[in-house]
Amino acid sequence: xxxxxxxxxxxxxxxxxxxxxxxxxxxxxxxxxxxxxxxxxxxxxxxxxxxxxxxxxxxxxxxxxxxxxxxxxxxxxxxxxxxxxxxxxxxxxxxxxxxxxxxxxxxxxxxxxxxxxxxxxxxxxxxxxxxxxxxxxxxxxxxxxxxxxxxxxxxxxxxxxxxxxxxxxxxxxxxxxxxxxxxxxxxxxxxxxxxxxxxxxxxxxxxxxxxxxxxxxxxxxxxxxxxxxxxxxxxxxxxxxxxxxxxx
Numbered sequence: 001x002x003x004x005x006x007x008x009x010x011x012x013x014x015x016x017x018x019x020x021x022x023x024x025x026x027x028x029x030x031x032x033x034x035x036x037x038x039x040x041x042x043x044x045x046x047x048x049x050x051x052x053x054x055x056x057x058x059x060x061x062x063x064x065x066x067x068x069x070x071x072x073x074x075x076x077x078x079x080x081x082x083x084x085x086x087x088x089x090x091x092x093x094x095x096x097x098x099x100x101x102x103x104x105x106x107x108x109x110x111x112x113x114x115x116x117x118x119x120x121x122x123x124x125x126x127x128x129x130x131x132x133x134x135x136x137x138x139x140x141x142x143x144x145x146x147x148x149x150x151x152x153x154x155x156x157x158x159x160x161x162x163x164x165x166x167x168x169x170x171x172x173x174x175x176x177x178x179x180x181x182x183x184x185x186x187x188x189x190x191x192x193x194x195x196x197x198x199x200x201x202x203x204x205x206x207x208x209x210x211x212x213x214x215x216x217x218x219x220x221x222x223x224x225x226x227x228x229x230x231x232x233x234x235x236x237x238x239x240x241x242x243x244x245x246x247x248x
Contacts, residue, residue, distance in 0.1 A: 042074075043067045044241035050083075051248050058083045060108070073117050081110030081130065108132045129155035132167075144175040166194040183213040195231070203229045209241075219245040 046064040053059060060081040068074045085106035114126040132152035139145040148171040156163050173187035187210070193203040209223025221243040229235030 040071070041069055041238040041240065043069055044239055046241065046243045047246075048243060049246045049248070056085050060110070062112075075114060075116050075125075077112060077114050079110055079112035079128075079130070081108050083108050104137070105133070105135045108134070125159065127157040131155075139172070146173050146175065147171070148173065164196045168192055183211075185211040187211070198231050200230065202231045203227065203235065211245075217247050219247070221245065 044064055044066055046062065048063075049059075049061045051059040051061070060083055062077070062079045062081070064077040065073060066075040066077070083106055085103045108130065110130040112128045112130060113124045114128070115124040130152065132150060134148065134150045136146050136148040139147050148169075150167075150169040150171075152167040152169070154165040154167065156165060169189060169191040171187055171189045173185050176184045176186075178184065187208070189205075189207040189209075191205045191207075192201050193205075194201045195203070205225055205227045207223050207225040209221055211219055211221040213219050221241075223241050223243075225239040225241065227235060227237050227239060
């Protein structure tokens with residue numbers, strides 16, 4: 001019998017894999033959601049666009065709103081970034097695929113602006129330059145498991161005061177494909193941040209999510225996070241986020 005089918009009822013194993021991934025996310029989200037009924041949390045809707053410029057470069061535009069429940073909108077974010085990667089030499093099919101899951105190394109340089117609707121007429125609350133590098137390696141060929149590491153530096157201008165923040169992120173993800181060829185990628189992620197204002201690794205963020213390919217050009221990524229900050233009590237929060245990604 002083909003490996004694409006399980007013994008019981010001839011059900012495609014890819015559908016079972018997809019079901020298990022969704023059940024895994026539900027196991028994380030449901031108890032997480034029950035906690036939100038009793039405490040304040042953040043909801044983060046985000047829209048991202050990736051515009052291909054060449055085989056080794058692209059433009060990344062991001063926009064996000066942070067909404068504190070049940071209080072309302074607290075912060076908006078918008079950014080423009082330039083990405084560059086290496087052209088695959090031996091795996092030529094990767095030249096048209098998505099960098100996040102197929103390229104081994106890429107760099108990003110960008111600029112982001114943060115503001116609050118409560119500060120009407122006062123301009124952005126923070127302007128930020130971004131430099132980051134991302135590398136990944138396959139942990140398991142058989143199970144399509146990858147480990148992804150990212151090092152990022154934020155050059156921050158907060159109300160005229162300059163500081164830097166160093167961010168290290170580690171991700172473990174598993175790539176799965178359904179019978180229709182669409183990709184589903186559940187992942188877990190941990191990130192730690194060093195802030196020069198405090199000279200300390202003051203913030204940690206732990207995330208579980210799943211990226212779902214809807215079409216060739218569109219992907220949806222729901223996730224849940226827990227954020228801790230030793231220098232800001234208001235930053236010890238639960239977060240629910242959803243990213244809509246467009247690739248052109």
